[in-house]
Structure formats: C-alpha cells, structure tokens
Amino acid sequence: DRTLRDLAGRHLLVGTAVDHAAYTxxxxxxxxxxxxxxxxxxxxxMKWEVVEPVRGQLDFTAADQLIAAARKNGQQVRGHTLLWHNQLPAWLTSGVESGDIDATELRGILRKHITDEARHFRGRIYQWDVVNEVIDDDGRPRDTLWLRELGPGYIADAFRWAHQADPKAKLFLNDYNVEGVSAKSDAYLALVKDLLAQRVPVHGFGAQGHYGVQYGLHAASDVATNLGRFEALGLETAITEADVRMLMPTDTVKLQAQAQGYSVLLQGCLLAKRCNSFTVWGFTDKYSWVPGFFDGEGAANLLDENFAAKPGYRELQAVLALA
Ligand code: G3I
Known part of the structure; x- marks a missing residue:
C-alpha cells in the first residue's frame, strides 16, 4: 500500500496541517x-497569537520544532499565516479597541511582526500565506481591524515587507470559497492584477478547499479553470487546506460524497499547470477543527479516528497513481 507522498512523487507536494499538540x-x-x-x-x-503572546516577546519554539522535524523527514514547509484577522494577540486587539494603539503605531507593529517572523523562518519556507482571508464571499474587501485602521494599502505593504525579509519564499494570497469561479475569486483576480500593476511581489494564490458534502461540489475542470486564471497572470497556485466535512453521523453515502470532494480538489490541482502543492487541513478525524466550529458536523478527514483509511484516502491514492 503506497503512501500519498510516494504516489505523488516529484511532480506535486502533498501536505497536511500539523496540530503541534498532537504531534508532540x-x-x-x-x-x-x-x-x-x-x-x-x-x-x-505560526499564527501571531502564538508567536507573540506578550508584546515584544517572540516565541517560535513550537514552530521551530515542527520545522526541524520536517527537515529530518525530507518535508517542505508552507508558512501560515503572517496577516489574518483571527488569532491575533489579545494585547493587540485590546490596544486598538481602547485607542491605546493608533493607526500609525499599528502599521509599525504590523511591519515589525511580518519582518520578524518572515526573517526568523527565512530560507525554510517555500510558500508563505502572507495575507489570509481578506475578501468576503460577496467579493467586497473584508471589514477587519486592518482595513478599518490602515486602509486598503495594507495588503501591498504586507507583501513588500515579507519579500524584503525572505526574498526567496513564494508569497501567497489564501482564502476559502475561491476554488471555482465566483464573485469572491473574481475579486481576488482583480486584486492580483492591481497588485501586479503596482509591482507588488505576489507570487501565488491558495484556494483552501474547505468543502462539505451537503453543499454543491465544483467540477474538477471548474477548479482548474479558476486556478488557470491566476496562473495566466504569472502566479503559482495551491490547494492549501482541503477537508470535506459532513453532518454526523457518517454513512457510506456521505463517505463516498466526501471522497468525491477530495477528488475534485486534487484533480483540479493536477489539471492546472502550476498547482504544485496540495495540502489537507488535518488527516485524521482524531484531531479536527471541524466539530468545534460547526455544530453537528465532523469526520472531515481522510483517515478515521483510529487512523484507518476512509474512501477519500483510497480515492486520492487512485488519482495520484494515475497522475
Ligand atoms: O491553545 C488554546 C488552548 O490553550 C485552550 O485551552 C483552548 C480552549 O479553547 O483553545 C486553544 O486554542 C484553540 C486553537 O485552535 C488551538 O487548538 C482555539 O480555541 C481555536 O479557536 C483554534 O482554532 C483554529 C482556528 O483556525 C482559529 O480560527 C483551528 O485549530 C485551525 O484549524 C483553524 O484554521 C483555519 C486556518 O488558519 C485558516 N483557514 C480556515 C481554517 C479553519 O478554520
């Protein structure tokens, strides 16, 4: 029984999100x-609340452990994420809310964060999710602390600062609900064109791939077409957080639909020309963010809670064997 990385060989990196506590x-x-x-x-x-829990005190211990292990195992590392509106340190959000941190200071804090973190990991990250989830499903800029305080230019700034700190890493935009052509992915395409026109160093577009069997799936060709639009602008693409959740309990029909969801994302990536990395957001139902976020849903991963292969795992094996 060949493993996913073995089947993928050289033409595609197959990744997973790693839960540090489980890993330990x-x-x-x-x-x-x-x-x-x-x-x-x-x-x-690698998120801000973890790496700088106290202002000015950087702590990369846990991330460094994962990266050291990855190196030993011959694995590459995707960086996630330098700028997001979630999992920000409490000192930062409360400082902004109370007015103790004004816009000018905030911009300096963001610059320092991106510079410190990208520099710390310099040379060890092949793709960085520099900017995560900055557009709403309707295609409008997401209303976050960053947009409200700094204005829309914060996105270009973030990429420029990251590039200065780690010139070799490929710098990505990353979001969910952008696997196919939609108002949201259209808005990302327009954003990328705008950034490139300003010579901003943006190199990649990541579609997270959080699916649910109760929602419609794309066709693999729709995913490939969408990714192809970004590749035509010179970007690489990636599937960065694939999982396919379902209403519990599981049954064979749902598990088959789940396999279909994983298959669409992997095939969409393989059909695209520059989709060089396919990452699942966890691989066993033993450890999963899903039940904590979506009431009554779960079983989103490729292996069950006893690490036994589900149909989705077999499906990815089959697709990779053909690739
Ligand atoms: O570490 C604390 C622990 O000390 C505390 O006791 C416990 C109590 O709730 O919480 C722990 O922190 C949790 C953290 O995961 C680590 O397990 C947070 O509550 C929880 O909110 C956090 O959830 C993460 C979520 O992002 C936050 O929005 C998920 O694990 C993580 O899978 C998820 O990942 C995101 C991507 O970064 C971006 N795309 C969407 C994706 C899924 O939401």
Whole structure:
C-alpha cells in the first residue's frame, strides 16, 4: 500500500496541517505525518497569537520544532499565516479597541511582526500565506481591524515587507470559497492584477478547499479553470487546506460524497499547470477543527479516528497513481 507522498512523487507536494499538540503527544500521528506527506503547514503555531503572546516577546519554539522535524523527514514547509484577522494577540486587539494603539503605531507593529517572523523562518519556507482571508464571499474587501485602521494599502505593504525579509519564499494570497469561479475569486483576480500593476511581489494564490458534502461540489475542470486564471497572470497556485466535512453521523453515502470532494480538489490541482502543492487541513478525524466550529458536523478527514483509511484516502491514492 503506497503512501500519498510516494504516489505523488516529484511532480506535486502533498501536505497536511500539523496540530503541534498532537504531534508532540501521539506517536501514531507523528509517524503518519512523516510517512504520508511531503509538505507540512503549522495548523496554529505560526499564527501571531502564538508567536507573540506578550508584546515584544517572540516565541517560535513550537514552530521551530515542527520545522526541524520536517527537515529530518525530507518535508517542505508552507508558512501560515503572517496577516489574518483571527488569532491575533489579545494585547493587540485590546490596544486598538481602547485607542491605546493608533493607526500609525499599528502599521509599525504590523511591519515589525511580518519582518520578524518572515526573517526568523527565512530560507525554510517555500510558500508563505502572507495575507489570509481578506475578501468576503460577496467579493467586497473584508471589514477587519486592518482595513478599518490602515486602509486598503495594507495588503501591498504586507507583501513588500515579507519579500524584503525572505526574498526567496513564494508569497501567497489564501482564502476559502475561491476554488471555482465566483464573485469572491473574481475579486481576488482583480486584486492580483492591481497588485501586479503596482509591482507588488505576489507570487501565488491558495484556494483552501474547505468543502462539505451537503453543499454543491465544483467540477474538477471548474477548479482548474479558476486556478488557470491566476496562473495566466504569472502566479503559482495551491490547494492549501482541503477537508470535506459532513453532518454526523457518517454513512457510506456521505463517505463516498466526501471522497468525491477530495477528488475534485486534487484533480483540479493536477489539471492546472502550476498547482504544485496540495495540502489537507488535518488527516485524521482524531484531531479536527471541524466539530468545534460547526455544530453537528465532523469526520472531515481522510483517515478515521483510529487512523484507518476512509474512501477519500483510497480515492486520492487512485488519482495520484494515475497522475
Ligand atoms: O491553545 C488554546 C488552548 O490553550 C485552550 O485551552 C483552548 C480552549 O479553547 O483553545 C486553544 O486554542 C484553540 C486553537 O485552535 C488551538 O487548538 C482555539 O480555541 C481555536 O479557536 C483554534 O482554532 C483554529 C482556528 O483556525 C482559529 O480560527 C483551528 O485549530 C485551525 O484549524 C483553524 O484554521 C483555519 C486556518 O488558519 C485558516 N483557514 C480556515 C481554517 C479553519 O478554520
């Protein structure tokens, strides 16, 4: 039985998000991260609230552990994420809310954060999710602290600062609900054109790929067409956070639909020309963000809670074997 990384060979990196706590405490989990995947993403430990819990005190310990292990296992690392509106340190959000941190100071804080973090990991990250989830489903700029305080120019600034700090990393925009052509992916396309016209160093577009079997799936060709629009502008593309959740309990029909969802995302990536990395957002139902976020839903991963392969895993094996 060949593993996903083995089947993918050289033409595609197959990755997973890694839960640092599980990685530290669960040997079976750890072993499967190494055997199945050629790329890893830290699920949480590169986020701002983790790396700077106290203002001015940087702590990259957990992320450095994951990266050291990845290196030992011959795995590449995706960086996630330098700028987001979630998982910000409390000192930052409360400072802005109370008015203690004004816009000028905030811009300096963001610059320092991006510079410190990208520099710390310089040379060890092949793709950075520099800017995460900045557009709403209707295609409008997402109303966040960043937009409200700094204005729309914060996106270009973030890419410029990241590029200065780590000139070799490929710098990505990343979001969900942008797998196919939609108002949201149209808005990203317009954003990329605008950034490129200003000579902003943006190199990649990541479609997260959070699916649910109760929602419609794209056709693989729709995913490939959408990614192709970004590639035509010179960008690389990636599927960065694939998972396919379902209403519990599971049954064979839902598990088959789930396999279909994973298949669409992988095939869409393989059909595109420059989609060089396919990452799942966790790989076992034993550790998953889904039940905590969506009431009554779960079982979103490729392996069950005992690490047994589900139909989705077999499907990815089959698709990779043909690629
Ligand atoms: O670490 C604390 C722990 O100390 C505390 O006791 C516990 C109590 O709730 O919380 C722990 O933090 C949790 C953290 O995950 C680590 O497990 C947070 O509450 C929880 O909100 C956080 O959720 C993460 C979520 O992002 C936050 O928005 C998920 O694990 C992570 O999978 C998810 O990932 C995001 C991507 O970054 C961006 N795209 C969407 C994706 C799914 O939401």
């Amino acid at each position: 405490s669960d040997a079976t989990y750890r072993a499967r991260v190494s055997s199945e995947f050629s790329s890893i993403t830290a699920e949480n430990v």
